[in-house]
Amino acid sequence: MSGDAYADAPKRLEDDPLLRGRGRFIDDIALPGMLEAAFVRSPHAHAAIAGIDAEAARAVPGVHAILTRDDILPYLETEFLVVGLPSSAYKQQRDRPALAGAETVHVGEPIAVVIADNRYIAEDAAQMVMVDYDILPAASDCRDSLADGAPPVHAGAEDNLLAEFDIGYGDTDSAFAAADHTFSEDFHIHRGGSHSMECRGAVSAYDPATDQLTLWVSSQMPHSTLRVLVDMLGRNENQIRVATPDIGGGFGPKLVVYPEDVVLCIAALKLARPVKWIEDRREHFIATTQERDQSWTVDVAFGDDALIKGIRGVMVHDHGAFTARGINLPQNSAESLPGIYHVPHYRMNVKLALTNKVPVTPVRGAGHPQANFVLERVFDRIARELGLDRNEVRLRNMIGPEEMPFERPLKTRGGLPVTLDSGDYPKCQRTVAERIGWDEFPGRQKAAHADGRYIGIGLANFVKGTGRGPFEAVTVRVGTSGRIHVYTGATAMGQGTKTMLSQVVAEVLGGDIANVTVTTGDTAATALGIGTSNSRSTVTAGTSAHVAAGKVRDKALAVASALLDVPAADLEIAGDEVRPKGGPGQIANIKVTLGEIAHAVSGTPGYSLPAGIDAGMEATEHVILDSPAYASGAVAAEVEVDVETGGVRILNYVIALDSGRIINPMISAGQALGGTAHGIGNSLFERMAYDENAQPLTTNFADYLLITAPEMPRVDVWFEESPSPLNPLGVKGVGENGVVPAPGAVIAAIEDALSPFAVRITQAPISPPEILALIEAARGQG
Amino acid sequence: MADTRKITCTVNGTEHSVEVETRLTLADMLRRELNLTGTHLGCEHGVCGACTVLVDGRSARACLMLAVQADGAAVDTVEGLAPSEDALHPLQDAFRDHHGLQCGFCTPGMLMTLKELLADNPDPSEDEVRVAISGNLCRCTGYQGIVDAALDAAQRLRNGEGS
Ligand code: FES
Ligand code: FES
Numbered sequence A: 001m002s003g004d005a006y007a008d009a010p011k012r013l014e015d016d017p018l019l020r021g022r023g024r025f026i027d028d029i030a031l032p033g034m035l036e037a038a039f040v041r042s043p044h045a046h047a048a049i050a051g052i053d054a055e056a057a058r059a060v061p062g063v064h065a066i067l068t069r070d071d072i073l074p075y076l077e078t079e080f081l082v083v084g085l086p087s088s089a090y091k092q093q094r095d096r097p098a099l100a101g102a103e104t105v106h107v108g109e110p111i112a113v114v115i116a117d118n119r120y121i122a123e124d125a126a127q128m129v130m131v132d133y134d135i136l137p138a139a140s141d142c143r144d145s146l147a148d149g150a151p152p153v154h155a156g157a158e159d160n161l162l163a164e165f166d167i168g169y170g171d172t173d174s175a176f177a178a179a180d181h182t183f184s185e186d187f188h189i190h191r192g193g194s195h196s197m198e199c200r201g202a203v204s205a206y207d208p209a210t211d212q213l214t215l216w217v218s219s220q221m222p223h224s225t226l227r228v229l230v231d232m233l234g235r236n237e238n239q240i241r242v243a244t245p246d247i248g249g250g251f252g253p254k255l256v257v258y259p260e261d262v263v264l265c266i267a268a269l270k271l272a273r274p275v276k277w278i279e280d281r282r283e284h285f286i287a288t289t290q291e292r293d294q295s296w297t298v299d300v301a302f303g304d305d306a307l308i309k310g311i312r313g314v315m316v317h318d319h320g321a322f323t324a325r326g327i328n329l330p331q332n333s334a335e336s337l338p339g340i341y342h343v344p345h346y347r348m349n350v351k352l353a354l355t356n357k358v359p360v361t362p363v364r365g366a367g368h369p370q371a372n373f374v375l376e377r378v379f380d381r382i383a384r385e386l387g388l389d390r391n392e393v394r395l396r397n398m399i400g401p402e403e404m405p406f407e408r409p410l411k412t413r414g415g416l417p418v419t420l421d422s423g424d425y426p427k428c429q430r431t432v433a434e435r436i437g438w439d440e441f442p443g444r445q446k447a448a449h450a451d452g453r454y455i456g457i458g459l460a461n462f463v464k465g466t467g468r469g470p471f472e473a474v475t476v477r478v479g480t481s482g483r484i485h486v487y488t489g490a491t492a493m494g495q496g497t498k499t500m501l502s503q504v505v506a507e508v509l510g511g512d513i514a515n516v517t518v519t520t521g522d523t524a525a526t527a528l529g530i531g532t533s534n535s536r537s538t539v540t541a542g543t544s545a546h547v548a549a550g551k552v553r554d555k556a557l558a559v560a561s562a563l564l565d566v567p568a569a570d571l572e573i574a575g576d577e578v579r580p581k582g583g584p585g586q587i588a589n590i591k592v593t594l595g596e597i598a599h600a601v602s603g604t605p606g607y608s609l610p611a612g613i614d615a616g617m618e619a620t621e622h623v624i625l626d627s628p629a630y631a632s633g634a635v636a637a638e639v640e641v642d643v644e645t646g647g648v649r650i651l652n653y654v655i656a657l658d659s660g661r662i663i664n665p666m667i668s669a670g671q672a673l674g675g676t677a678h679g680i681g682n683s684l685f686e687r688m689a690y691d692e693n694a695q696p697l698t699t700n701f702a703d704y705l706l707i708t709a710p711e712m713p714r715v716d717v718w719f720e721e722s723p724s725p726l727n728p729l730g731v732k733g734v735g736e737n738g739v740v741p742a743p744g745a746v747i748a749a750i751e752d753a754l755s756p757f758a759v760r761i762t763q764a765p766i767s768p769p770e771i772l773a774l775i776e777a778a779r780g781q782g
Numbered sequence B: 001m002a003d004t005r006k007i008t009c010t011v012n013g014t015e016h017s018v019e020v021e022t023r024l025t026l027a028d029m030l031r032r033e034l035n036l037t038g039t040h041l042g043c044e045h046g047v048c049g050a051c052t053v054l055v056d057g058r059s060a061r062a063c064l065m066l067a068v069q070a071d072g073a074a075v076d077t078v079e080g081l082a083p084s085e086d087a088l089h090p091l092q093d094a095f096r097d098h099h100g101l102q103c104g105f106c107t108p109g110m111l112m113t114l115k116e117l118l119a120d121n122p123d124p125s126e127d128e129v130r131v132a133i134s135g136n137l138c139r140c141t142g143y144q145g146i147v148d149a150a151l152d153a154a155q156r157l158r159n160g161e162g163s
Helices: A015-019 A069-075 A119-128 A172-178 A222-233 A259-271 A281-287 A328-336 A368-386 A390-397 A425-436 A441-450 A497-508 A537-564 A594-600 A665-684 A742-753 A768-781 B026-033 B090-097 B107-120 B126-132 B144-158
Strands: A035-041 A047-053 A063-068 A110-116 A130-135 A161-169 A181-189 A201-207 A212-217 A240-243 A275-278 A294-302 A308-320 A346-354 A406-411 A417-420 A454-466 A474-478 A484-488 A516-520 A571-574 A577-580 A618-621 A629-641 A648-658 A715-719 B004-011 B014-021 B052-055 B058-061 B074-076
Touching (some): A035 A259, A047 A110, A063 A069, A063 A119, A110 A259, A161 A406, A181 A368, A222 A240, A259 A275, A328 A346, A328 A454, A368 A390, A454 A742, A537 A571, A648 A665, A648 A742, A665 A715, A665 B144, B014 B026, B026 B052, B058 B107, B090 B144
Parallel strands (some): A035 A275, A308 A346
Antiparallel strands (some): A035 A110, A047 A130, A294 A308, A454 A629
16 A cells, blocks of 8 residues: 555544654653662573572662562562463463562573662662572473473473363364375474564652552553552552553563562552663563464375365474463464364364473464464465465365354354354455466566576465454543543554544544544553453454444433434534534524533532433443454565575565454554564564573574564555454454464465475574575485 | 763754763763653664664764763754644654654654655665665564655655755
8 A cells, every 4th residue: 555545544643742752651751759770680591599699789879779579578468470361271370470589480580679860870780689590400492391301490390381272173083084185294483572662661659648659661451460460569459550651562562461560669669769660672582571482283184176174283382481471372373273264173282381481472463373374384285285276275275255254163262152253265365366466476487487586476364363352441521621532441552542542433423533632551541441462452442432432422412402402313513513413504503512511511519410411421331342353364475585595585565454444544554564574574584592591592683683674575455344243343453464474475485486496394484594404405305 | 980071962953061971871861861752762782773863964873872972963863853843844744644653662763864864865766765774673664654754755855845
């Protein structure tokens, strides 16, 4: 899409201050008397802590306090962050402590905190805190950590199996026995980070006069932070406020509650001074959650007709050292594996392996990219074995639009059936194939090969459950100033949430988005918020906003009807006033502003409200949306591989995206593009490497590569709009869709480019040296 | 133990004399001493470009420069880009029109890098824009909106807007 296509999309309300350098990010908060914190972190993946000597550090001028586990325990009801989503599959409970005690289990785990006049001094002193470690053997790779004799991640544990479950349906054994063809293949998808350009951070403040503790935090889910703080600090919800300033990107890891949040609150309580902590990038590499390490062994049964008869296998998921979220990621992976295809029999055994690495929680895509990669690679292999076109094989197995809603005999983590609600999958695939020139490609490829150029093409389809319920809270209120205020538990981290909600509310309340103010992610403004994750805000908050705004509109019309003596049915809201339908006409002076309406119902002592009208111009909604709305689509990539260097250049990239009704095409395309960039990174660049002792090897942006502008192709974004029947707006989430199918398509294109060497790629990402090694191996055989 | 120096530099056209610790970075001086928090820190090791400012008209990483090195220099930051409260610089306008920002965290560095590019090369190609911002990381946009904004801003500036 080009700029012109955005002509009708309202410009973002967020942009002006951000463009002027007037955003208020967490590090921009400066309170009077504020101190700054630096954490002492474990340099070892696994060690016993024999003692901590902070004397020298305490003596540094400007240091106000150094807190270790012993110092914070008096402030804690429990020292553990108990956050795991419920499941019966757990075999071990492994909650993070606020600060490590007798043992540390990953590099980066917080052990103590230094509070000083400023960060420079705090970091100096943190260096001087002496921790006495007895190094223990560490489990690094999830594939090894479940083996007999692997070192236990937590000393004294019998093994490293955190949880295990089976998922599936049908009778795979009979399906395999009867199939024309079967194969088995191993796949590995590697760990990466989210790397929002703003790292984490928080500011805590305690006011003894009001007994009020406030935590401003760069978090996607301030309401869950509040709940954890209530549990751990033994304070009630009225004594704690958690609020989010502008957030410089989230992408998953900021939905987690972290030990640093808790420790910072305790520091403010103890010192009665505000305390700020801003994570640096190295800390982000070692202390912020990551995702994606999964190892799959998949057996596939299929017929001469290329139809899949059954899929079964085993998947090992790297969980990291602690449970910081739950078993949701491998659940997402295993549940989403069948994708948009008919898979008549399916069974997957899933094991969650503890490792001595930073905990694993959702990163944009949340388990879906791995499963998508495995499945789309399976289709490419079937096509190759049968000598059929890769797209044809997919179409034969695909669920058609006439089959919607399509119920799969699988359950979500909440026990609901997996029901694909809407979408035209064949159309999305045809669209990308057409736009990238799929049918003509063999000719172009042949010509390129003749020139010594290796170009290839790949395609992947995807589906992703979005808008996870049960609800998001939204309050819509018209103030006596006439301004419309919207409060929501959803958080805004760059995806235009405020603009989106303003559009949804203005659509029913006068049409002027400039008259709407949106407050996101503040527990003092919204009681029952959930927060932003899983591409859920447009679906859940958008729906609640739509319904709440409708109620406020009905009330505005009822009050105006009483004030103007005109039937409500003959009135409309235009801009900030209510007037007779169809414009002023002959009764030009018959109108009343939203501000006057709010005044009329705000109550004056001793005077009655208009007859039959209750107080206030506001409505709060928590519209329940249990079943996810399934967004879907297809992508196609064309690449060129340099067989001398192993370098890959993406020449062309097309995405067709069905996120239902699109509220703002400019913002939605932006989400698709950002997700695609992340997904290409997951295909070619982003590898969070560890050595065999679980020491992280890539802890800066020179070693861990994010895609930059020259590597990023221009992406052709195409929207297919099949409205979801599950919500009144017809919307499905958009934030994560770009990331999911990218590795499947890019890796397939590389493999296709290297077809003269007949290489097979079963991992993501893949680096130039690995590509060269594959070519070398093929040449050796040839 | 703090070793301090008095420095004078001109920031966005205004002269400032500040007593700074010799180890204070230019970024921290701007953010902490002058309260110009538009200059962001995304890595503090010179790779992400979020902290990019212009020093005597040339882009520099404010995280890798000490404040004392800016003694006597003219520093331009994102706060100085817009001509007034009512108007934006053509680059800023183009960023808004082309969705060149999402979370806005990389934006100040992108804008300052592109300001330098367009001063040097008023009519860049798409590839030249991409190379110019190759030292600025953005996790949100996939760069396309930024590239489109830069090309459009170049056009607007050539047409005499914002001058
Ligand atoms: S903060 Fe200066 S380059 Fe990243
Ligand atoms: S807009 Fe968020 S990092 Fe660029």
